[in-house]
Amino acid sequence: MGRNHENHLPHGLILVRQATRIENYFYMLTLTGSQAPVVVSATYSAHDPSKRLSRNLVIRAIERVVAKQPALGQVFVRQPSKQGKDHLWIARLPSLDVKDCVSFVDMDESEASSRRMLEHIMDQWFDLLDSSRPYWRATVVNMKTIYFSFNHIVCDGRSGVYFHRQLLTSLNDIEGGIDILPPEKYTTSSDPFPDHCENTIGRHNLLHIIWFIIKYLLQLVAELLFWPKYITFNDMKKYPMRPNIHRMAPMEERIKNKIISLRITPALMQKILTECRTQSTTFTAFLDTALNTSLCADIYPRSLFVRASTVVDIRGFCKWPYGEVMCNMAASWTKLRYAGSFSAIGKPPETRNSAENGVYTRIPAFWTMTKYRKDYMNKYLATASIQEFLGLGITPAHIDDFVSQVWGKSLSTTRNYGSLISNLGPLAPDERDKGRTWRFTDADWASSTHRSCIGPSLNITVISAPGADCVINFIYHEGSYDPTVIPRIVEVVRTRIGQVMGVTSDSLALIV
Numbered sequence: 086m087g088r089n090h091e092n093h094l095p096h097g098l099i100l101v102r103q104a105t106r107i108e109n110y111f112y113m114l115t116l117t118g119s120q121a122p123v124v125v126s127a128t129y130s131a132h133d134p135s136k137r138l139s140r141n142l143v144i145r146a147i148e149r150v151v152a153k154q155p156a157l158g159q160v161f162v163r164q165p166s167k168q169g170k171d172h173l174w175i176a177r178l179p180s181l182d183v184k185d186c187v188s189f190v191d192m193d194e195s196e197a198s199s200r201r202m203l204e205h206i207m208d209q210w211f212d213l214l215d216s217s218r219p220y221w222r223a224t225v226v227n228m229k230t231i232y233f234s235f236n237h238i239v240c241d242g243r244s245g246v247y248f249h250r251q252l253l254t255s256l257n258d259i260e261g262g263i264d265i266l267p268p269e270k271y272t273t274s275s276d277p278f279p280d281h282c283e284n285t286i287g288r289h290n291l292l293h294i295i296w297f298i299i300k301y302l303l304q305l306v307a308e309l310l311f312w313p314k315y316i317t318f319n320d321m322k323k324y325p326m327r328p329n330i331h332r333m334a335p336m337e338e339r340i341k342n343k344i345i346s347l348r349i350t351p352a353l354m355q356k357i358l359t360e361c362r363t364q365s366t367t368f369t370a371f372l373d374t375a376l377n378t379s380l381c382a383d384i385y386p387r388s389l390f391v392r393a394s395t396v397v398d399i400r401g402f403c404k405w406p407y408g409e410v411m412c413n414m415a416a417s418w419t420k421l422r423y424a425g426s427f428s429a430i431g432k433p434p435e436t437r438n439s440a441e442n443g444v445y446t447r448i449p450a451f452w453t454m455t456k457y458r459k460d461y462m463n464k465y466l467a468t469a470s471i472q473e474f475l476g477l478g479i480t481p482a483h484i485d486d487f488v489s490q491v492w493g494k495s496l497s498t499t500r501n502y503g504s505l506i507s508n509l510g511p512l513a514p515d516e517r518d519k520g521r522t523w524r525f526t527d528a529d530w531a532s533s534t535h536r537s538c539i540g541p542s543l544n545i546t547v548i549s550a551p552g553a554d555c556v557i558n559f560i561y562h563e564g565s566y567d568p569t570v571i572p573r574i575v576e577v578v579r580t581r582i583g584q585v586m587g588v589t590s591d592s593l594a595l596i597v
Contacts, residue, residue, distance in 0.1 A: 096217045097179050101278050104173035106477035109487045111238035118334030121207045121342055121533035125245025126232040128527035138228045144267035146255035151271040156240045156411040158273025160216040170483040181271040185218045189225045200344040203531055207342050211236045212333045242532055243398050244411035253514055257521040304421045315389040317380045318542045322565050328492045340536050343563045345575045348554040348594040369508045370458040379577040381424040382431025392503035394419040397470035416474035444580045508547040525550040531558050
């Protein structure tokens with residue numbers, strides 16, 4: 086087995102365990118240039134306006150986070166199995182060069198706050214074939230905003246929140262010692278890094294896998310019958326591609342993400358949340374309804390079906406990990422739904438023309454749908470997300486066989502033509518950090534979409550910081566649509582939210 090070869094590993098690497106199927110999946114997506122890094126950012130401010138972050142303080146604070154989180158020291162290597170084929174293994178780098186982990190950038194404030202900065206950070210890929218460097222980086226812009234970027238094989242978006250929460254605590258814990266030189270290397274954590282799939286409550290429930298396969302086949306039949314005319318996102322470009330995971334895809338073969346953002350002011354967000362509570366629903370269900378009504382009623386009015394996914398944090402369904410451990414525990418819940426129920430919400434009465442910007446919303450029907458969506462999510466979210474998370478368990482363990490089966494028989498067919506909502510909620514400080522020196526004053530995050538011939542067409546990410554705007558990012562693969570499609574979707578969603586809340590869409594800032 087692989088452990089017999091540990092003495093031959095470069096860079097002092099220490100083998101930890103064999104990779105899970107989900108790690109095989111992210112490895113494949115990266116090497117084929119099909120999924121860019123994830124970014125979670127936070128803006129840090131002191132209660133004393135004269136104080137600013139410093140290089141020394143940031144480097145030393147990140148040192149404490151690295152020492153606590155095993156994921157930040159992990160890389161991946163191939164190891165031969167008894168069958169003569171390669172398995173993918175997690176290995177740990179005992180130490181990391183600070184220069185590979187932290188960088189500092191000064192730039193114009195307007196550029197720093199634009200979507201181009203976020204896109205630029207996402208475009209800085211990590212080479213998974215280079216096991217001498219970490220697969221993450223902290224980019225400090227103007228000594229205020231820290232962009233934590235990482236390959237999805239390291240951890241999920243929720244882990245990015247954990248990184249910033251622990252970094253805030255470290256900043257507040259470091260007092261004085263300005264003259265103490267920052268380290269040139271970080272020592273990584275040697276804590277256990279178990280296979281969390283083994284501890285998922287659905288792991289040994291065969292019915293989860295069987296039901297997932299049945300739904301998979303039913304959705305495949307529906308898509309073959311109704312695509313491209315009658316499923317949303319039918320104008321997305323699909324093209325054949327032969328995967329190669331023995332080299333890192335060159336820049337020209339990597340996807341490029343484009344981002345359009347909606348910023349909801351704290352006052353309006355509070356109004357939305359209050360109304361959601363009154364209507365016995367949630368903001369995720371609210372956004373889901375606004376998006377899918379817009380897709381079915383305004384963008385793709387001929388569609389019979391809409392495919393939509395929601396990201397679910399399944400840490401609560403597992404025995405491990407405990408606390409804020411960075412890892413991959415995000416599952417998706419995907420549903421092919423009848424478009425007519427959403428189209429009806431956006432269909433104006435025959436005696437009346439559409440309202441603002443050609444968009445109309447039956448507001449009582451909208452709220453009825455949001456409550457239905459919330460109740461439906463509560464009923465099926467846990468089992469459905471676990472089904473999809475465990476679905477890759479039926480694939481081969483050997484990395485080359487995995488790619489052949491998953492790419493050829495799964496991803497190029499049923500995981501297309503859909504949207505994916507991932508709501509991280511508020512980036513709130515730990516209780517012990519409230520009122521201390523440093524605090525969060527803004528937050529942002531973006532999870533890369535997939536190459537359009539493989540995965541979800543449109544990612545929607547949501548995050549906020551206390552007292553700051555709620556940021557909703559619409560992320561898509563540049564070149565996969567007509568250039569007007571995604572901006573039109575965002576504009577219609579913006580208008581519809583304004584109609585439902587009784588405000589002009591001008592109160593929802595659109596940033597491109």
